[in-house]
Amino acid sequence: MTTIFDVAKKAGVSISTVSRVINNYPYVKDSTRKRVQKLLDEMDYVPNYNASSLVRKKTKTIAVMLPDITNSFFATMFHGIEERANQNGFVVIFGNTNEEIVREEEYVHIFLERRVDGIILDPVSPKGETLGPILKNKVPLVLVDREISGMEISLVSSNNRKGAAELTEYLIELGHERIGLITAASETSVFDMRNKGYVDALKRAGLEVRDEYIKVGVKPIPEVGQALVQSLLESDPPPTALFATNNFLAIGAVYGLRELGYSVPEDMAIVCFDELDIRTVLDPFFTSMNQQVYEMGVKAMDLLLKQINKELNGTEKIYLDPQLSVRHST
Amino acid sequence: MTTIFDVAKKAGVSISTVSRVINNYPYVKDSTRKRVQKLLDEMDYVPNYNASSLVRKKTKTIAVMLPDITNSFFATMFHGIEERANQNGFVVIFGNTNEEIVREEEYVHIFLERRVDGIILDPVSPKGETLGPILKNKVPLVLVDREISGMEISLVSSNNRKGAAELTEYLIELGHERIGLITAASETSVFDMRNKGYVDALKRAGLEVRDEYIKVGVKPIPEVGQALVQSLLESDPPPTALFATNNFLAIGAVYGLRELGYSVPEDMAIVCFDELDIRTVLDPFFTSMNQQVYEMGVKAMDLLLKQINKELNGTEKIYLDPQLSVRHST
DNA sequence: CTGTTAGCGCGTTCAC
């Protein structure tokens, strides 16, 4: 590829002059500017951004690490991030952590080597075990979705506790008094908050919080939801309604219920967190609490930008309110 | 951040020695290697990859441009690419083209500036209008999904024509003789091929290809599918079965049919290309021809790797066979 | 085994 030097030689000027016209600096005679510009075009000159970032000391690159890009939740968030980054002249480099803490750790290292200007992370590590190098090097960092307790790091997430409480209250308003919870371990902040919101609502309504109505699985996936709902049905009396803390658990729950001949919502009402990709679902079924996912991505990028530009001292946490959408599962 | 120079000074050696231990070169005395390594760790040294790629002349970075990452089809493909790239020590930078040719053009320029080692592109531009700079600079390029006719560029895609023919034949075997086609403009290779496959099958079966059974929309989205199916029903006699060339069109078709009181498959059988995200669909409904999407991503990366490593002279085109999955819409 | 030197491609003073 042609370099700034090649152009300079051909134009009979110094590289600094070429550099000046590339970067649109003043104090270049109009005639030479035009001459150089013409050569720039003719020679198909493409500036080497890496070389220039070496001296500018910023790469205009941010890194994004997400657990699973094939999950439409993360993909939508990613889209928001990318869009905003692009608008601000940033390029996005991406790493799928695959819910594996080792990959998160590896990617942190890789991205630091690339000298990214900032990082947006939906952490796999519940305690931020992988974050050391980022913090030590003071690289701007924004967490999304999942919070890490006890660490002062900027965050954009949803008001999970409040949303979960509202969702549970919705069931209570419908007249349900025995409400089951199907959820994942509290290790992940998101589920912790939703579990708490469920309890909040029950207590507020003066309903008993019964342990046998709370089923905790290892992973928030359909298979687990299916097993949990069946175990839930063994309680006596069984619940009349069910709160699944995410959509995959809810899907599994429906399968589990069907297997035993129960129908939804007649025999059991179901609500859950998160919407199923609306474009690919023929008949939206679940009454759900939907997060502002795209917005989360946008806000995360905005917050990161503030840190990169040093417009923020300290950290900031933003919680977006999820919204209830009533369908046929209740 | 600490540099190789800082470490060298503190260790009392030259920077080349430090460089040698960083890159695990031989010919370094074991004792000094250990001493340097210790300092490297203590001082939290993180190599500046951009600086080293400046001299190595490769960035170990590839760029991926896709039309819409929130579409699970592209997200799955992206996942395959990322996984494979990561395994081979490559980092992925991503650009969402949003189906806009302008963004594709901008991103091409941006990625060239970043001196990516290769590019994987699902092109928006039907004729490759944005590819000039890539080809001119001989940057390794692999197209995925959509083909650009008349250009010798490596490609990984599906055998769309064959798949469409098989899908149509499946309907014919079911006894249908009047089969409608709901599709998007042939400008995009993928739809062009599927349209041809439909015609192939009809001709092979000795069935008439009737123009009024072929409805072409501007975009492959539900709204369009909905309108097209209703226009299709105006033909006399109307078809008894329908081939939608992608899943979004199929969804729209179902809506359109319902609106007029038709039920699927009783009044109208439907088949389509592409599966709806299986994890988020409670009751898989459509009989569909499913592409090996993840595999496409993997193969695209492998092919790009071959070009980057100059193990391939010329170009290569790979077509994966899609697979039929029979459900309840037929 | 180790250090010196010369760049990689570019931005940025500082003179002229």
Add this chain to the structure above:
DNA sequence: GTGAACGCGCTAACAG
């Protein structure tokens, strides 16, 4: 207005 010179952080000969 313009150019020479230095340096960003690192690798790669080449000496020694």
